[in-house]
Amino acid sequence: MKTRLITRRRAIVTGLASVGGLLLTRYPKDLPPTYGNLLRMGDTLTYAAHRVLLPGQSLVKEYSERDITSFPATGTVDPGVSEKTPLGDEYRRFHAGRFADWRLPIDGRVSTPRTFSLAELKELPSRTQITRHTCEEGWTAIGQWHGVPLSLVLDAAGILPTARFVVLFSYDGWIDSIDLLDALHPQTILAYGMNGRDLPIQHGAPVRLRVERQMGYKSMKYLKRILVTDKFEDGGQNGNIQSGWAWYTGI
Numbered sequence: 620m621k622t623r624l625i626t627r628r629r630a631i632v633t634g635l636a637s638v639g640g641l642l643l644t645r646y647p648k649d650l651p652p653t654y655g656n657l658l659r660m661g662d663t664l665t666y667a668a669h670r671v672l673l674p675g676q677s678l679v680k681e682y683s684e685r686d687i688t689s690f691p692a693t694g695t696v697d698p699g700v701s702e703k704t705p706l707g708d709e710y711r712r713f714h715a716g717r718f719a720d721w722r723l724p725i726d727g728r729v730s731t732p733r734t735f736s737l738a739e740l741k742e743l744p745s746r747t748q749i750t751r752h753t754c755e756e757g758w759t760a761i762g763q764w765h766g767v768p769l770s771l772v773l774d775a776a777g778i779l780p781t782a783r784f785v786v787l788f789s790y791d792g793w794i795d796s797i798d799l800l801d802a803l804h805p806q807t808i809l810a811y812g813m814n815g816r817d818l819p820i821q822h823g824a825p826v827r828l829r830v831e832r833q834m835g836y837k838s839m840k841y842l843k844r845i846l847v848t849d850k851f852e853d854g855g856q857n858g859n860i861q862s863g864w865a866w867y868t869g870i
């Protein structure tokens with residue numbers, strides 16, 4: 620029984636490896652950075668399928684105002700209360716000052732590492748989009764998001780040609796990353812507004828990421844820092860994929 624199980628598992632693994640191999644030979648650039656990690660095979664399949672099937676910058680569906688639904692808040696709903704850490708204290712101070720002192724650093728593989736205040740982000744050209752959010756817990760909701768395209772912020776910092784990933788850090792200690800194709804996607808925005816108002820605390824104030832072609836948990840709330848890298852970093856202990864989340868969850 621045991622041997623059969625192992626054999627069958629090995630057959631599945633070999634099968635999937637050859638799918639990976641096929642994609643590797645045909646689409647060498649279409650593999651996720653987690654490729655080769657057996658526990659992350661899902662990444663390889665969804666990432667490769669997306670990269671092969673979707674034109675690079677295809678847009679997700681956008682809705683109209685009458686489609687907007689109620690929107691639950693999940694995970695952290697206030698880092699100032701839930702995070703008993705120096706980060707939580709810092710967040711609480713920013714919150715008390717209506718985020719006037721909050722700064723978003725952007726560093727790493729950029730020619731001009733810099734920070735943005737909320738006011739500075741608001742001065743950049745903005746985008747408004749009404750999209751459907753899909754949570755891995757099984758609910759979806761439609762909301763309107765307003766903010767600055769991440770591509771403009773990356774441009775402003777002078778992204779270097781070797782850059783490949785954008786790592787996001789948050790005030791509740793989450794660390795996650797997206798690749799440049801998602802980072803430069805026109806609907807990937809740093810949102811500071813929701814449904815026509817300032818982004819509420821429970822939805823990620825003062826600024827959250829919206830990355831619309833992936834599951835909801837990739838849309839990091841409570842942004843603290845943006846790091847541009849030329850190689851994949853999993854974020855260590857606080858990295859989302861360390862806690863068992865797939866790195867790529869295209870929808």
Ligand SMILES: Nc1nc2c(c(=O)[nH]1)N[C@H]1C(S)=C(S)[C@@H](COP(=O)(O)O)O[C@H]1N2
Pocket residue numbers: 690691692693694695753754755789790791793821822823835836837838839840841
């Ligand atoms: N920093 C941070 N980002 C986060 C979360 C979180 O707990 N902390 N939750 C994630 C999950 S699982 C989802 S579904 C969405 C929820 O966004 P919402 O609370 O605005 O509905 O944010 C994602 N981004």
Ligand SMILES: [Mo]
Pocket residue numbers: 693753754755756835836
């Ligand atoms: Mo979620």
